Amino acid sequence: MTSDILFVGTISPETRAAVTGVVKALEKAFNEKDPIALGERYAENASWTNAKGTRLDGRTAIVEFSAPALKGFLSDSFARYEVVKMLAITPDVIAVNVVQTPTDSTGEPTDGPWGATLYVIAEQADGWHITAGQNMAVAPPTRTA
Template sequence: MTNDILVVGAISAEVRAAVTGVVKDLEEAFNAHDAIALSEQFALEASWTNAVGRRLDSREAIAEFSGPALKGFLRDAYARYDVVKLLEVVPGVIAVNVRQIPTDSSGTPVEGPRGVTSYVIAQQRDGWKIVVGQNSAVDALPAD
């Protein structure tokens, strides 16, 4: 994760750490091909649209889709997730922009599709969780 994060709003260091921690945990789960750990970063009633445009509603649906995907067509996929912007929507709700860089299993960047992702991460009873997400595949990452 990058240290160059644009922060908009009065987001405390504690909240920044919690929200970027969700993204880091999501990255680690993706790279471990662990569908359960990946889905646990989402709220129970989350809505996630993946890079091919499929909407998944609920943590359970995300886990059910991710298991076969991470063991199947994504089994050799790895990525680095760089948080580039945090925007406080209201207290307890943060919009997050992330760049996804494909890597090899050791974390070295490689050629391949990149992604830009938007998350809404909100404080829930069980911690900070993704409540809404949209993943978009791109040929190249745009300049800011």
């Protein structure tokens, strides 16, 4: 995951690992359909806008929305989250671009909706968390021969 990431600004190896860890933990929570683990990746006062344009403010609202969504219309949706860029805003605030590739439950790529996500991940007293973000559905990348 780290070999093809574009790093802009000074980002320590420890920060790179922490930020990537937040994204991978979010991916795991999504794929395991665990709204509590998913919510724990967000700061208490986070602002999140999902792919349908619904803004959710605060960890509680994110969990309350995610619980029925993960068990309902997202129950058969799985994805791989790949960090493609990190931009240092300050040493403890990193903007992160992520590509979401649809997969089956075993992690193999499949047809389905792709996503492009921007997370703002910040170090807080209790660790690194998503403080703001937006997800959008995108067309799959075109393959070149």
